Amino acid sequence: xxxxxxxxxxxxxxxxxxxxxxxxxxxxxxxxxxxxxxxxxxxxxxxxxxxxxxxxxxxxxxxxxxxxxxxxxxxxxxxxxxxxxxxxxxxxxxxxxxxxxxxxxxxxxxxxxxxxxxxxxxxxxxxxxxxxxxxxxxxxxxxxxxxxxxxxxxxxxxxxxxxxxxxxxxxxxxxxxxxxxxxxxxxxxxxxxxxxxxxxxxxxxxxxxxxxxxxxxxxxxxxxxxxxxxxxxxxxxxxxxxxxxxxxxxxxxxxxxxxxxxxxxxxxxxxxxxxxxxxxxxxxxxxxxxxxxxxxxxxxxxxxxxxxxxxxxxxxxxxxxxxxxxxxxxxxxxxxxxxxxxxxxxxxxxxxxxxxxxxxxxxxxxxxxxxxxxxxxxxxxxxxxxxxxxxxxxxxxxxx
Amino acid sequence: xxxxxxxxxxxxxxxxxxxxxxxxxxxxxxxxxxxxxxxxxxxxxxxxxxxxxxxxxxxxxxxxxxxxxxxxxxxxxxxxxxxxxxxxxxxxxxxxxxxxxxxxxxxxxxxxxxxxxxxxxxxxxxxxxxxxxxxxxxxxxxxxxxxxxxxxxxxxxxxxxxxxxxxxxxxxxxxxxxxxxxxxxxxxxxxxxxxxxxxxxxxxxxxxxxxxxxxxxxxxxxxxxxxxxxxxxxxxxxxxxxxxxxxxxxxxxxxxxxxxxxxxxxxxxxxxxxxxxxxxxxxxxxxxxxxxxxxxxxxxxxxxxxxxxxxxxxxxxxxxxxxxxxxxxxxxxxxxxxxxxxxxxxxxxxxxxxxxxxxxxxxxxxxxxxxxxxxxxxxxxxxxxxxxxxxxxxxxxxxx
Numbered sequence: 001x002x003x004x005x006x007x008x009x010x011x012x013x014x015x016x017x018x019x020x021x022x023x024x025x026x027x028x029x030x031x032x033x034x035x036x037x038x039x040x041x042x043x044x045x046x047x048x049x050x051x052x053x054x055x056x057x058x059x060x061x062x063x064x065x066x067x068x069x070x071x072x073x074x075x076x077x078x079x080x081x082x083x084x085x086x087x088x089x090x091x092x093x094x095x096x097x098x099x100x101x102x103x104x105x106x107x108x109x110x111x112x113x114x115x116x117x118x119x120x121x122x123x124x125x126x127x128x129x130x131x132x133x134x135x136x137x138x139x140x141x142x143x144x145x146x147x148x149x150x151x152x153x154x155x156x157x158x159x160x161x162x163x164x165x166x167x168x169x170x171x172x173x174x175x176x177x178x179x180x181x182x183x184x185x186x187x188x189x190x191x192x193x194x195x196x197x198x199x200x201x202x203x204x205x206x207x208x209x210x211x212x213x214x215x216x217x218x219x220x221x222x223x224x225x226x227x228x229x230x231x232x233x234x235x236x237x238x239x240x241x242x243x244x245x246x247x248x249x250x251x252x253x254x255x256x257x258x259x260x261x262x263x264x265x266x267x268x269x270x271x272x273x274x275x276x277x278x279x280x281x282x283x284x285x286x287x288x289x290x291x292x293x294x295x296x297x298x299x300x301x302x303x304x305x306x307x308x309x310x311x312x313x314x315x316x317x318x319x320x321x322x323x324x325x326x327x328x329x330x331x332x333x334x335x336x337x338x339x340x341x342x343x344x345x346x347x348x349x350x351x352x353x354x355x356x357x358x359x360x361x362x363x364x365x366x367x368x369x370x371x372x373x374x375x376x377x378x379x380x381x382x383x384x385x386x387x388x389x390x391x392x393x394x395x396x397x398x399x400x
Numbered sequence: 401x402x403x404x405x406x407x408x409x410x411x412x413x414x415x416x417x418x419x420x421x422x423x424x425x426x427x428x429x430x431x432x433x434x435x436x437x438x439x440x441x442x443x444x445x446x447x448x449x450x451x452x453x454x455x456x457x458x459x460x461x462x463x464x465x466x467x468x469x470x471x472x473x474x475x476x477x478x479x480x481x482x483x484x485x486x487x488x489x490x491x492x493x494x495x496x497x498x499x500x501x502x503x504x505x506x507x508x509x510x511x512x513x514x515x516x517x518x519x520x521x522x523x524x525x526x527x528x529x530x531x532x533x534x535x536x537x538x539x540x541x542x543x544x545x546x547x548x549x550x551x552x553x554x555x556x557x558x559x560x561x562x563x564x565x566x567x568x569x570x571x572x573x574x575x576x577x578x579x580x581x582x583x584x585x586x587x588x589x590x591x592x593x594x595x596x597x598x599x600x601x602x603x604x605x606x607x608x609x610x611x612x613x614x615x616x617x618x619x620x621x622x623x624x625x626x627x628x629x630x631x632x633x634x635x636x637x638x639x640x641x642x643x644x645x646x647x648x649x650x651x652x653x654x655x656x657x658x659x660x661x662x663x664x665x666x667x668x669x670x671x672x673x674x675x676x677x678x679x680x681x682x683x684x685x686x687x688x689x690x691x692x693x694x695x696x697x698x699x700x701x702x703x704x705x706x707x708x709x710x711x712x713x714x715x716x717x718x719x720x721x722x723x724x725x726x727x728x729x730x731x732x733x734x735x736x737x738x739x740x741x742x743x744x745x746x747x748x749x750x751x752x753x754x755x756x757x758x759x760x761x762x763x764x765x766x767x768x769x770x771x772x773x774x775x776x777x778x779x780x781x782x783x784x785x786x787x788x789x790x791x792x793x794x795x796x797x798x799x800x
Contacts, residue, residue: 147615169552212722221619288729319607320608
């Protein structure tokens with residue numbers, strides 16, 4: 001089948017062809033994507049109320065002022081990853097109903113009854129099931145796609161299937177490279193520039209440690225990652241949590257997914273320092289956030305070890321001390337990756353509404369510096385922390 | 401083209417079809433392979449004296465008492481690797497004249513004027529150009545196929561192209577797993593068994609460190625490796641050195657190739673302790689061997705750094721301290737891999753003639769224990785050595 005771009009009418013026609021809806025007459029369709037990377041249609045049977053999401057990749061990315069071609073191969077990656085996730089963490093990702101790699105489209109579960117976690121968090125919404133759900137997501141995905149569980153040859157085919165050059169390149173550049181010098185693609189708060197020029201970009205020791213983390217991102221084919229696990233890739237409400245947008249999936253260092261989500265929670269934690277809100281509310285929300293970080297990591301670790309005890313296959317991993325070595329590696333690197341993603345959201349290309357919602361640029365700058373300096377501490381000292389509570393205690397002691 | 405197995409006549413017919421020889425009438429052909437893994441034909445024009453080697457993969461491996469199917473995909477890997485090597489280290493590998501992936505065959509330069517280095521070394525032959533040549537092989541292959549030089553996306557395609565599940569699995573099992581317990585495939589000198597049972601297989605700290613080295617072998621996609629770089633994969637004489645049999649090629653930890661060749665030189669060094677030779681000759685050859693190890697590593701490091709200074713592309717690797725981090729990683733892991741390959745040749749499936757040439761099983765046992773214990777020291781203490789001379793000094797002080 002030849003690729004063609006859908007519009008609302010064509011999307012309805014396409015869906016009817018698939019047989020996923022019984023009657024065409026009752027369908028309605030709405031395009032809700034931002035149009036930069038993908039088209040996203042919600043298609044609904046107005047009689048039965050049944051609805052689905054159709055996502056189609058566009059063959060380019062539009063970024064500020066330039067055209068950036070991007071192969072639609074990312075839809076194949078996303079569909080492949082959704083298939084694995086639906087086996088290993090059913091109920092924590094959208095169900096996949098249909099894929100068409102030629103058309104670069106997938107049809108999946110409509111999750112519009114949930115809200116984007118990032119938007120909830122800038123409104124101090126709490127997600128009481130989040131740490132339980134995400135720790136399961138991480139423990140299952142990262143254990144059951146690693147050499148601990150997957151047969152040696154199947155693992156190599158997993159690596160091969162998820163080779164994802166274009167999207168990995170984005171991460172390599174935007175997270176691990178551009179923020180450490182005056183790169184053209186950086187998106188810099190003018191009030192922050194002087195700090196970057198006079199202080200941040202002179203931190204060679206920091207850049208060195210980030211380059212070591214980049215080395216692992218480039219080379220360490222440990223587990224199948226989501227690859228972009230931040231609060232903007234999660235739909236949630238009080239009871240449900242769903243991870244989506246998994247087009248960055250590839251086999252990489254397990255710690256990257258863990259660190260990315262933690263870093264994004266810490267960004268939100270610090271962002272309140274720049275906002276005029278009731279201090280009691282801030283304090284309460286911050287307690288919730290650090291509890292969430294602690295819970296998330298502790299539960300992840302416990303569930304991962306439970307998987308290990310139940311399902312470990314590699315005889316080499318049974319030797320005394322190996323589990324400690326393995327878990328320690330993930331912890332140390334996760335702390336480092338948390339720092340790296342905090343930094344990239346301050347003055348790299350893509351920001352967070354958590355901080356960019358602070359309209360006063362001086363106030364925003366102060367928050368950005370707080371975040372940059374905390375991130376630096378995490379990265380430089382990552383091998384000196386022992387538990388996640390060392391991290392949350394440090395954050396609480398420094399910013400409250 | 402459908403795969404069919406060649407014999408001498410069919411090999412000549414095939415070669416004639418390729419046009420590599422002008423006249424069919426003058427050809428002669430001889431099969432010289434051991435028939436376990438591959439057929440190897442030398443085809444010669446008896447008038448012009450021009451000759452070539454045709455290697456065809458068999459769709460199985462014969463090991464003691466069982467049939468072990470193995471896909472002929474390894475010829476595709478070998479041909480792909482030969483193409484890369486002929487670009488990066490021309491003159492140090494056989495020239496590739498022709499490949500046919502369907503027929504699982506390659507036609508390449510005839511190197512029968514050279515001798516197998518392993519056989520030369522058990523006769524105390526010296527190879528004065530070896531350390532210069534192999535250090536160039538390692539420095540060029542390991543630098544120019546790494547993220548230091550290769551563009552991010554091309555690197556991912558390199559990884560994908562060289563996914564080599566079956567051959568990697570052999571290394572994972574035979575080097576990193578089987579020797580550490582009483583595995584069925586082990587090939588054990590009966591006189592050594594009691595040492596293994598009462599001592600060696602109880603060394604949990606050693607197995608742990610070997611499992612960490614296995615982890616890197618499983619996950620660290622750093623450079624395109626030869627994958628089986630021992631003295632039985634090298635043809636040489638006083639002036640020439642050619643690395644062949646590169647069917648184990650994959651993108652893995654750079655240190656593996658470096659460590660494997662060093663480990664094999666150290667096996668030869670210790671093997672003389674079990675042989676009745678003139679002590680002066682042994683001493684002289686041992687001085688040569690340790691000089692070779694020092695030269696090989698020091699030249700490798702210098703040439704790798706020269707490549708780095710001339711051709712580094714990744715901006716992240718330019719930060720102060722990164723080169724030291726990178727080279728240190730290779731050194732420490734190479735020491736560990738040297739130890740691991742020494743151990744596997746003592747009581748794993750595949751042995752070396754260097755030690756198995758000692759016919760008295762008690763004497764062989766003594767040498768095997770010397771090697772196992774030196775290897776253990778290397779592996780356990782690998783992070784405590786600073787330079788290759790620390791290693792060679794240790795060897796000289798312990799065994800002379």
